[in-house]
Amino acid sequence: MPTVIVTGANRGIGLEFARQYAADGWRVIATCRRPDEAATLKAIAGVEVHTLDVGDATAIQGFAAALAGERVDLLLNNAGIFGPDHPRQSKDGIDPEGWLQTLRINALAPVLLTLALRDNLAKAEAPKVATVSSQLGSIGENGSGGMYAYRASKAAINAGNRSLAVDLKERNIACVVLHPGWVQTDMGGANAPVKPADSVAGMRRVIARIGLDDSGCFYGYDGREIPW
Numbered sequence: 001m002p003t004v005i006v007t008g009a010n011r012g013i014g015l016e017f018a019r020q021y022a023a024d025g026w027r028v029i030a031t032c033r034r035p036d037e038a039a040t041l042k043a044i045a046g047v048e049v050h051t052l053d054v055g056d057a058t059a060i061q062g063f064a065a066a067l068a069g070e071r072v073d074l075l076l077n078n079a080g081i082f083g084p085d086h087p088r089q090s091k092d093g094i095d096p097e098g099w100l101q102t103l104r105i106n107a108l109a110p111v112l113l114t115l116a117l118r119d120n121l122a123k124a125e126a127p128k129v130a131t132v133s134s135q136l137g138s139i140g141e142n143g144s145g146g147m148y149a150y151r152a153s154k155a156a157i158n159a160g161n162r163s164l165a166v167d168l169k170e171r172n173i174a175c176v177v178l179h180p181g182w183v184q185t186d187m188g189g190a191n192a193p194v195k196p197a198d199s200v201a202g203m204r205r206v207i208a209r210i211g212l213d214d215s216g217c218f219y220g221y222d223g224r225e226i227p228w
C-alpha cells in the first residue's frame, strides 16, 4: 500500500486529495493545523490525521522526526494562503508583513517539508513530490497584474521546486509543481468553474504518469505544461 502525505487536508483541495487517495486504498497521512476542528477529514475511513502548521519550521522538523524510518511514496505540499485581502496586495497598498507571511507558507514551507522528508521519500521505489502552485505564479502568463504577494509566492515555489528537482534527483525523487485550475474552494470562491473532485482527479492523473524526466516541471491539472 503506497503512502501519501497531504498538507492542509482539512478543507478544499487537500481534503479532496485525502478522500480520493484513501478511496484508492492508499495509506493517507493527512495534516492540518487543528485536527479538533477537522471533522470531515477525520470521518474519512483510514486517514491518519496529524497536527502541522506548515508556517512553523520547528513543527516541520518534529513531524518528520515522528515519521523517521517510514517510507513515503508521495508528498503533496498543498497547504497555501492567498495572502492579504484586496487592496493590501495591489498597487494601492502593499502589506509588507502579509507579503512575507504569504512567502513563508506558500514558498518556504514546501521546501522545508520536502527536505525534512527526503529520507522517507528515498525509501520508495518511485518517490514523488507534488507541490500545489498556481498559474498566477507564471511570470509569462501574467497579463493582468496585481496579487503581488500571492503571485510572488507561487513564482518563488516554482523556483524552489526546480532546485529540489536538481538536488534530489540523485535520490530518485521527482518534484513537480502543479496548477489545480480555478477551483471551487474557500480560496477559489463559489464562481470558480472547476470542482475540487475534477481538479484532484486531473492532478492525480498527472502525478501518476510523471517520472524523473518530468522533475522540475510545471503542469496544469489537465496535463498542460505551463510556461514559467
Ligand SMILES: NC(=O)c1ccc[n+]([C@@H]2O[C@H](COP(=O)([O-])OP(=O)(O)OC[C@H]3O[C@@H](n4cnc5c(N)ncnc54)[C@H](OP(=O)(O)O)[C@@H]3O)[C@@H](O)[C@H]2O)c1
Pocket: 007, 008, 009, 010, 011, 012, 013, 014, 032, 033, 034, 052, 053, 054, 055, 078, 079, 080, 081, 082, 105, 132, 133, 134, 135, 179, 180, 181, 182, 183, 184, 185, 186, 187, 188, 189, 192
Ligand atoms: N482554489 C483555487 O482556485 C486555487 C488555484 C490555484 C492554486 N491553488 C492552491 O491550491 C492549494 C489549496 O487551496 P484551496 O483552494 O484548497 O484553498 P483553501 O480552501 O483556502 O484551503 C487552504 C488549506 O491550506 C491550509 N493552510 C493554510 N495555512 C496553513 C498553515 N500555516 N499550516 C497548515 N495548513 C495551512 C488551510 O488550513 P486552515 O483551515 O487551518 O486555514 C486549508 O486546509 C493552495 O496552495 C492554493 O494556493 C488554489
